[in-house]
Amino acid sequence: MSQEQHFSSLLSQRGARTAACRDFLYDKMVQVFSNMYHPENNPKGIVNLGTAVNSLMEEEVCQRLNRGDAFxxxxxxxxxxxxxxxxxxxxxxxxxxxxxxxxxxxxxxxxxxxxxxxxxxxxxxxxxxxxxxxxxxxxxxxxxxxxxxxxxxxxxxxxxxxxxxxxxxxxxxxxxxxxxxxxxxxxxxxxxxxxxxxxxxxxxxxxxxxxxxxxxxxxxxxxxxxxxxxxxxxxxxxxxxxxxxxxxxxxxxxxxxxxxxxxxxxxxxxxxxxxxxxxxxxxxxxxxxxxxxxxxxxxxxxxxxxxxxxxxxxxTVWCDEFYLPTYRRRLAHNYHMACDRLEAMGTRVRRGSAGLFIWFSVKSFLCPVTMEEEGVLLQEILDGGLYIVQGKVLYCTSPGWMRLVFTVTEKELDEGLDRLRAVLAARKLRLAMKEP
The missing domain is CATH 3.40.640.10 (Type I PLP-dependent aspartate aminotransferase-like (Major domain))
Structure with a gap:
């Protein structure tokens, strides 16, 4: 019995349909939030490079909103x-x-x-x-x-x-x-x-x-x-x-x-x-x-x-002369650092120009190159303490693509990339051992 059928005896048709809808990004975000990485309070928690959150200017935005005129x-x-x-x-x-x-x-x-x-x-x-x-x-x-x-x-x-x-x-x-x-x-x-x-x-x-x-x-x-x-x-x-x-x-x-x-x-x-x-x-x-x-x-x-x-x-002075130029410098710094590290791991990065994320391929780490194997690798990455999003969830029809959000603190980004490198290195070694 589907979830929608399960709800249908108690709810309206539209209520049952909406109650049965499941969004991977929202459900996974809630799951990750229950065990979030923190360098001091929870160093073994999950590093979240999957949710499209921008915290590059978090401290400065909080300071501006807390001046007393906003709230x-x-x-x-x-x-x-x-x-x-x-x-x-x-x-x-x-x-x-x-x-x-x-x-x-x-x-x-x-x-x-x-x-x-x-x-x-x-x-x-x-x-x-x-x-x-x-x-x-x-x-x-x-x-x-x-x-x-x-x-x-x-x-x-x-x-x-x-x-x-x-x-x-x-x-x-x-x-x-x-x-x-x-x-x-x-x-x-x-x-x-x-x-x-x-x-x-x-x-x-x-x-x-x-x-x-x-x-x-x-x-x-x-x-x-x-x-x-x-x-x-x-x-x-x-x-x-x-x-x-x-x-x-x-x-x-x-x-x-x-x-x-x-x-x-x-x-x-x-x-x-x-x-x-x-x-x-x-x-x-x-x-x-x-x-x-x-x-x-x-x-x-x-x-x-x-x-x-x-x-x-x-x-206008804070937005145009301070916030936006400072934000874009930090955005570019994190983006290029993360792209360089991903490429050094052996992934293929599709270089972009904007946004909070990097679209990269781990196809060379899949054997066979299938959506099922992409899902297996994603679970290995999650077990390794890192949450990123697989291409299948974003309706990509080509196996092996993943999305990584880089707009977190540099320490958190560095930790997440270290964990990804460890998972990919272990998988590469296993694949090499299987070769004739």
Whole structure:
């Protein structure tokens, strides 16, 4: 009996379906949190390089939030407010993103709704843009909650567009081609399925790819031709660690179908504030914001938290002159150090330009090269005291790829890489002993 069938005698159909949903990243995170590594308090605990948490500027962010102006509780914070976002936060977000995303048309508070995190934003868009059983298309490998954010509550199906571990004409693997998107949309429609949206993470998770304005324009045109929504999650937009790469928001481009283009941003990754749950939807479709005016009652961010987020974003000197340049230096340092060490272990790193993670292949340590063997190796790594994420969980169809998060303290990153090196060295020795 499936879990859904087990729940069905007590719950509604939709309740049983949601209760039965299981997300590997969330379940594993909860498991790891019960035995987290700490250099003094729990040195034998699990080093977490699997959860996409950014703690590179943790101390500095805490100092800024604890100055007294961010979490200073006023009487009006105890009362109801605009559930889709208070004016203070919307104005702060608009000003901040106008400076850093450089939109072609200025972002105004009227184009903004706020939700509890990017997950809340995606779930909200699933409800307002799609009906139950509708389809959205997304390139894979991808952050696995894209699937569950659309499916768990809204029951919107996510159809993968599989990017392959094969080199394209630019010698890049996992290449995204606009022609493949359009072809897949037409194939799904020929099957009688209702395709409502194309969902892109840019910069991409787990590839670390920053998609070019030319490619984004082509993708926007594909969506416009086919009357489907273009949803782009730009949550890593300010986490670029390659000094030769510029992130361009889709808002900086000519939009062929502005009312079907929706951008998500949050403070969870670029500012390491996952616990504050400040998510933002930028849309030029009035109906979307009318929906959130009502629906945000169920997903609202506490007023005091909105005030804290606004206080931080409004501090332009701290954000622009201190935080972002310092953060990017630390991001680049950890990234290059981790890549060099991974390559020294014998893994193949697919070098990226942004984000909190490294996408690397351990195919040379698999025998046979199968998804099952990938899972065996992952368990060996976990038994060795390190949590990272296997490619299969991120809907990668090529065995041997894994994602490692490098935005932790240097001591923790060093410890995690030492543990990975020990596991891979032991496996390499065992494989060598099996050779004739």
């Amino acid at each position: 200073r509780v006023m009487a009006h914070h105890l009362h109801y407010a605009n559930f889709s976002g208070i004016d203070e936060l919307k104005e702060a977000v608009a000003d901040f993103l106008n400076r850093h995303f450089k939109p072609l048309e200025p972002i105004t508070p009227a184009k903004i709704s706020t939700m509890c995190g990017a997950t809340g934003c995606l779930d909200g868009l699933a409800h307002v843009l799609c009906d139950s059983e509708d389809v959205v298309l997304t390139p894979t490998p991808v952050y696995s909650r894209i699937q569950t954010d659309f499916l768990d509550v809204a029951n919107v199906k996510v159809e993968p567009l599989e990017l392959l571990d094969e080199e394209d004409f630019e010698d890049r693997t996992f290449s995204l081609q606009p022609e493949a998107v359009e072809r897949h949309v037409k194939e799904l429609r020929a099957q009688g399925r209702r395709v409502r949206a194309f969902v892109l993470v840019n910069p991409q998770n787990p590839l670390g790819e920053v998609y070019s304005p030319a490619l984004l324009t082509q993708l926007l045109n594909v969506c416009a031709r086919n009357d489907i929504h273009f949803i782009v999650d730009e949550i890593y937009g300010l986490s670029v660690h390659d000094e030769n790469t510029e992130f361009r928001s889709v808002l900086s481009l000519n939009l062929p179908d502005p009312k079907r283009t929706h951008v998500i941003w949050a403070m969870s990754k670029d500012f390491g504030l996952a616990g504050l749950r400040v998510g933002v939807i930028l849309s030029q479709c009035p109906g979307v914001h009318e929906f959130f005016h009502n629906a945000c009652l169920f997903r609202t961010i506490p007023w005091i938290v909105q005030h804290a987020g606004a206080t931080l974003l409004k501090d």
